[in-house]
Amino acid sequence: MWRTLTCTLTAGGSAASSRLSMEGPASPARAPGALPYYVAFSQLLGLIVVAMTGAWLGMYRGGIAWESALQFNVHPLCMIIGLVFLQGDALLVYRVFRNEAKRTTKVLHGLLHVFAFVIALVGLVAVFEHHRKKGYADLYSLHSWCGILVFALFFAQWLVGFSFFLFPGASFSLRSRYRPQHVFFGAAIFLLSVATALLGLKEALLFELGTKYSMFEPEGVLANVLGLLLATFATVILYILTRADWKRPLQAEEQALSMDFKTLTEGDSPSSQ
Template sequence: MVMDGYRGFLGLLVSALLVGFLSVLFTLIWVLHYREGLGWNGAGPEFNWHPVLMVTGFVYIQGIAIIVYRLPWTWKCSKLLMKSIHAGLNAIAAVLAIISLVAVFDFHNHSKIPNMYSLHSWVGLTAVILYILQLLLGVFIFLLPWAPLSLRALLMPIHVYSGLLIFGAVIATTLMGVTEKLIFALPTKYKLFPPEGIFTNTLGLLILVFGALIFWIVTRPQWKRPKEPNSSLLQPNGGTAEGMEGSMAINVSNMDKSDSELNSEAAARKRNFILDEAGQRSTM
């Protein structure tokens, strides 16, 4: 299959992957060069795992998971395989997000800093909880062959919308977290444009651009994965969606055939009536 606007898609995809990779790289440079590095001792280096894992998992890997269905090279792969890859990437992002939360809570407790007082923490924890619920519902509704087709059709628009909503909330939360960290780390120098402030503000812009590219790629209808003509969505009773469609097609065919037969019989009766009437007139 040929994708409409393939060159444009390829350019945006490469740009998104590059910008996302730079976001992860900038985060590592930030914590290794400007902060205290990485560690797990309850001090600053343990906190630094929070931005690294969040940007790597919750931003970069989640963004890739969102657009994985749009890759035209995967259109020949089965839908079940792509669902598994989509769920696997989201699971990796969820694990990294949970570890990053453990790191920040442990740092706060060790340093006697109150937890969950900022808007960043409120929105961030809400996004993590919703993300895990989204992942679990996606696995049980769309990946495993348990849910009926009617339920899948009902929940699919909600699943897509909530996924984009959560991703947007993650981008916003990350930007709030970067700003909050800079204000705490550079209380008097931040407004003087120090190198760390400029570098980390650039990181925020990269994260924002990455989110914008992901949103653009995933919302273009011409880049949507085509429906599989021979896909097999298993039903609880062992049937398939295609089987239902096939039986419907047979019924329609039979209905068409019955209509044609009725029309033929009506035409034959009309011809016989005309011939009989003509015969009666000739004998008179």
């Protein structure tokens, strides 16, 4: 019922907006009070996760280099930066830039995904080259299967999103119908990325530590804490994304467009709402 009440307040056309303006002066910067704190917390968590991954690789795995056996270590670091931190931030763009023009926000959302993808691609090349040099088999583990699935879904989602929302752009009604699917699959791909990272972390620990893992070795404890922080980061991002009252409000021009669309499709005049 709370959700329903929220909907009544935030959704709809002129009736709802006139009610809102009765409650106080209409201001474009009407950001929900707690949102900035949650966003700041998510960024802190994300940076800690990236830093801990670096610390783990530096302290226990000899650091990072491209032209040596350390090439493997490029893989986890790139994946955490690209497919966890940057992908998570790309999902938050519509919550953080609530009052920017829709197009600017879309371009930023798309660009962050491009950065995430390119960084993840470097991480992918690193692990395949490492396997080739060492003569290891490719793509046999659950981690690798999930990882390839994430890459395929991420790429497909980006292509469809780009062609529907940016260029060439689909019709208003098609975009409206596709948008909730895009939002859902965006969150699902992000969650699968985090799950894949957890599987990879676990694999790296079991391969290297073996039975020493059960003796509470410092590396094992550090990696377990890293795993819990990864799960917490995903939870905070998901929380910010799904809070109904934190969703991006319609800007004036979008609202007008939406009313026109309703008028066209429902034969309803905006004022009769």
